[in-house]
Amino acid sequence: MGVRVIEGCGVKKIDQIDKRVSGVDTSLGYINCEYFVNCGGFWARGIGQLSEPNVKVPLHAVEHYYLHTKPIPGLDPLLPVVRDQDGHIYFRENKGRLLAGGFEPIAKPAYEDGKIPASSKDRALPEDWDHFHVLMEQLLHRVPSLGNAVLDRLCNGPEAFSPDCKWIVGETPEIRNYLVAAGMKTIGIAAAGGVGKATAELIVTGDTDFDMYELEVSRFLGLHNNRKFLRDRVREVPGLHYGIMYPFHEFQTSRNLRMSPVYTRMREAGAVFGQVMGYERPTWFDPNIIHDTENPHDWCTPYRMAYTNTFAKPPWFDCVAKEYEACRERVGLADYSSFTKIDLWSEGNEVVDALQYVCSNDVDVPVGSIIHTGMQNKHGGYENDCSLARLAENHYMMIAPTIQQTRCKVWLRKHLPPSVAMSDVTSMFTALCIMGPFTRTLLSELTDTDLHPRNFPFFTFKMLDVGLANGIRTMNLTHTGELGYVLYIPNEFALHVYSSLISAGEKYGITHAGHYATRSLRVEKFYAFWGQDLDTLTTPLECGRVWRVKFDKKMDFIGRDALLKQREEGVKRMYIHLVLEDHDSEIDLWPWGGEPIYRDGKYVGMTTTTGYGYTFKKQVCLGFIENTDSRGVKQTVTHDYVTSGHFEVDIAGIRFSAKANIHSPILPSKHPDQERDAYQATRGKGNEEMNTIHQIVKTV
C-alpha cells in the first residue's frame, strides 16, 4: 500500500473489461488497476473520451480573472475576506497586498474549439482587460481607495464549470469502478477534503455516509456532454457563484433542446417554460400573453422562461391559482413528458423475481395494477422512488422522476440479471396528465373502454384507444392526489390525442396546468418527491411510507434488514407536514425550502419543499424533524413527539407558528370523491395491513 504521485505523465487510454475498469495506458507505461479516478480538472471531459465507451464528464473551461496589487502600506493583515455579491467581486489581504477578483455575470469560455493545448505555454490565456473591466469598475466602486493601489499583475487562468454549477463526483454510469472528481469551479482546494473522503469511501465501502445525489455524475444525460451545450452554458454558470439565487432558478442558455410534440401548442396556450434534464416543461400558463408574431417559428430560440426573482409572493401566483382551481374542481391538463419511462421485461418470470429483490413494495400484483415503490439501498434509503405498472405477466413499465433518467438505469443494471431486458422509452412517449373531477367523463367521450371504477379502478393501467389513436398506455393516477389519468402516448399520436382532449374538454373548462400548479397540489397533499424530499439516506419509515414496504413478501429485498431493524428501534427522523398559521402571503417573505423548524423553541430540523396551499389558503411546508436530547443524542421520534409540540418555521429571521401533521390531509372540494379521499400518500401508522385502495386493486 501507500501512495505514489507521478507527475508529467500523460493518460493515453482507460481500458475496461465487462464494463469495469481494468487498466490505464500512460505515456510512462501501463498500469493495471481496480479503480480509476478521473480528477483531470478542465481535462476531465477529454479524459472521458479516452475510454470505450466514452464517459460523460460535462464541464467546460472559462477564463477566470483576479489581480494582485503591489504592497499597500498600512494594509491590515486581519482584513476579512470581503465578498460584494451585488458587484460579483471579492478581495482579500495577501502578504501586504490585495488580491481581488470576481465572478462576472457573463463569463468567457476558454478553448472554445474544445482543443486544450498540451503545453502550459500554449495554454496561457491572454489578458482581456476589457472583459475584466466589469469587475474592476465594481472593485473601485466598493473600495475607492483601491484606485491608488499599484497593479502587480492581472491573472487569467482557466477554471472548469459543470452545466449546473455543481461539482461532479461519484461512479460513472458508463464504466464500473471509474470515478470522477472534477468541475470544482475554482474552489477545489476547499472541496478537496469532502470530495476526497467521499471518493475514498466509494472505493472502500461502495457508498458514502452523506447523500450526494445532487453532485453525482449520474445526474447527467448525453446532451449535457455536448460541447456546444457546455460552451453556451458556461457563459452564465460562473456568475451564479455570487449571484442571488432566487427560488426556482432557470438557466437562460442552452435551452429549447428537448421539446415534446405538443411543445408548440403549449407555447400557443401561453406556457412559460422551465428546463429539466434539457426538457422544456411548462411551469405556468399566462393565457393573456401576446405572442411575438415576427419570429413565430424559431423553435430553437428560448421563448418565455420561468422566473420568480423574489423571495416573497411570486409573479406567477395568480396564473397558478387558476390552474390549481381547474385541477381541483374541473379539468386540468399537464405535460408530464419529461418523466423517466423504462420498460422492463423477460421471457419467463425473471423480471418479477428481480424486481421483488430491488423494490421494497410487492411487485407481484395482478396484471393491470400499478404500485408505488421505493428502490432501497442496503441502508433502507431511497435510491429511486417510482411507479411500476404491470403491463403484462412479465412486462412492467416504470415511471420515475425526471432527474432519475440516468441514475435509475445504473441502479437497475447493477441489480438486474441479464435475463431481464431494460429499455429507456422516455423519448418514445408523450405524457399528458388530465386531472380533476370531470376527467373520467371527459375521457369517456374519447374512448370505448368503460372507465367506471368497477372496470378501471384507481391505481390501475389500461391500454386505451383515444380519439382515432390506439395503444395509449393510460394510468389511473396523477401523482398529485387528484383524480385523473396520465396518458403515455406514442409520440406520433401526441398532437392528435392532445387536440382531441382540448376540444372535447372545452365544455368542462379544460385548463392547461404547469409544473408549479401540480407541485403546489402535491405539497399541500403531503406527497414526497425523490430528489426534493427523499434521498439516499431517507427510509420509508421516516417519511410515512412504511405501508408501501412489504416485509411479508416471500423474498428478501435490498434494505429489508435495515428497515426491519429501524422498525424495531423506531425512527430518529420524521417527515412532517406543517401549515403556517399566522403567515400573510401578501406581505411576509415566503418559505422556499431549507427553513429551520423549531419545536417548543428548539431547532429540530429543516424544510425540504414548500408551497402555497391554495385550498388551505396558507403556506405549507414539508420537512424532516429530529428529537435530540440535552446531551445531543438522537432519540426516537414518536407520533406523540409530533402532536404534543408547538412548531414554528423560521423564514428569514421571523418565526411563524405551524400546525404539524403526519397524514396527508383530505382537502374540501365541491366534488368529493370517495376513491380519491381514501388515498393518503403519506401516512402516520406503520403497519396498516391491506388498506382500502389496495383491496380495490387486488379484486380486479
Add this chain to the structure above:
Amino acid sequence: MHKRILFGPKKFIRWQVDSILRANEYTQEFNGGAIKSYDSNQLASNSPIEDTRAEATCLMTSGYLAGVFDGHGGGACAQVIAKRLYNYITACLLPHDTLVDYLLALSKQEPVKLIESFNDKVQFVDDVKEIYSNSFMRFLRELSEMDYKPNDIQKAIEMAFLSLDEDLSREALPKNGETINLKTMSVAMSGAVACVAHVDGTNLHIANVGDSGAVLGTLSETNNWIAKKLTEDHNSYNQAEVDRIIKEHPQNESNSVIKMDRLLGQLAPLRSMGDFRFKWSKEIMNDVVVKHFGDHVVPPHYHTPPYLSAKPDVIYHRLTPNDKFLILATDGLWDIMTPLQAVRLVGEHMKGKVTLSPLKLPKKNMKLIEINEMLLQRKEGLEMKPRDSNAATHIIRHALGGTEFGIDHMKISQLLTLPDDVVRVFRDDITITIVYFDSEYIRHCPA
C-alpha cells in the same frame, strides 16, 4: 513617392492617407452562387510593387478563382503567373469532351474563353503573348492525350501549377542555336509564391506555394469569430518543410541547404514558382545562366539541384453556413497581424463595429485608477464606426495604425511617408483579398 527625411516634418493629413490607402481598392459583387462579393486592396512597399492579385469566374466549368501572388527578384514572375495560372487550372478541370471541343475551337481561332477576369489592368506584350499562347496550346494537346480524370480537383490544381512552372522553364531556355529571350529569361530568374482559392458550391480548395496564407473567418454560435488558417507557410519556420528539403539532398549538404533561415542562404520561401536558378541542372546553369549573368547568379553550394519545387499544397474545406469569409493575403500582412486579429477586423467590419487589439499595459507599476481610465476610453472607442467601406482597406489601416485605443492617424502617416530606401524595413508589400460567402446559398447548396 518622393524621398523624404525619416521622421521629417512632412505629414499627411487624413484625406491624403485615405487616398493612398484606397488607391488600389477593388470590390466586386456577384448574384447567386457561393460567393456574395469580394473586397481587395494592395499597399506597395517596393517600387514598383512585386505583389499581384487575380480573381476570375470560370466560364466553361462552375466556380470562382481568387489568388494573391508575391513576387521576388522583381515582379515579372508574379505578373506572368497571375495572368496565366487560372487558364491552366480551369483547363485541368475540363471534362475530356469539353477539352477536345475547346481545343478545336481554339485552333479555328474562335474567341472562346475559359475564364472571365476582374480588375485585370495589364496585357502581355505581343512577342511574349505568342510564346505563351503556343505553350498553352501545347499543354492543352498534351492534356487531351493524357489518361486523366479532371474530377480529382486536388490533382488537377497541382498539375496546373507544375505544368505552368515547366512551361516557364521551357520558354526561358533557348532552343538549339537561338539567342536567349531576355523577357522569358527574366521571368524564369525571378520567382513568386502563390495562394489561390477555388470555390465551387460548398467546395473550397486552396492551393498554396510559399509563404502567403489563406484564413477562413467562421462565426461560432456564440457570435465569436474563429480564425482557421488553411495553409501552412513554406518557409524555414515550418519544421516539416525544412526536414523535407534536408532529406532530399545528401547529408553533407544538410548545413548548407538551409542557411540563415533561407534556401541556400538566399531564398526565404522554401517553395515557389519560377526561381529556376534553384531548379535547373548544373549543366543548364553553366551553359546558359552563367554565360549571360555571371557566376554570382548560381547560389553557393549548388551541388544537387533541384532545390526548389513549385508543387502546391492543395487543401480542401467544405464550406458551412458559419464560414463567412476567406482572407487571402501575402506575408506583408501576416508579418504584422495574426490570423485572428484579421478575422476579427473583417468580422467586426461586417457588423459595422470597431475592433481594438487587446490592451497591453503601456508601462509597469500603473495605478488601478489609471488602468480604469484607459479601459473607459477603449469602451468609447469601441462604439465608433469604421472609416473604410472596403474590408481590405480596413485591415491595412489597422495593420499600420492600430493601437489599443483605436486608429492612430499619426502612426499611419509616419509609415506612409517613409523614404523608399528604408520603407522595406518597416513593411513589405501587402495584398489582401477577402471573399465573402453567401451563407444562405451554402445552407441550401445540395453538393
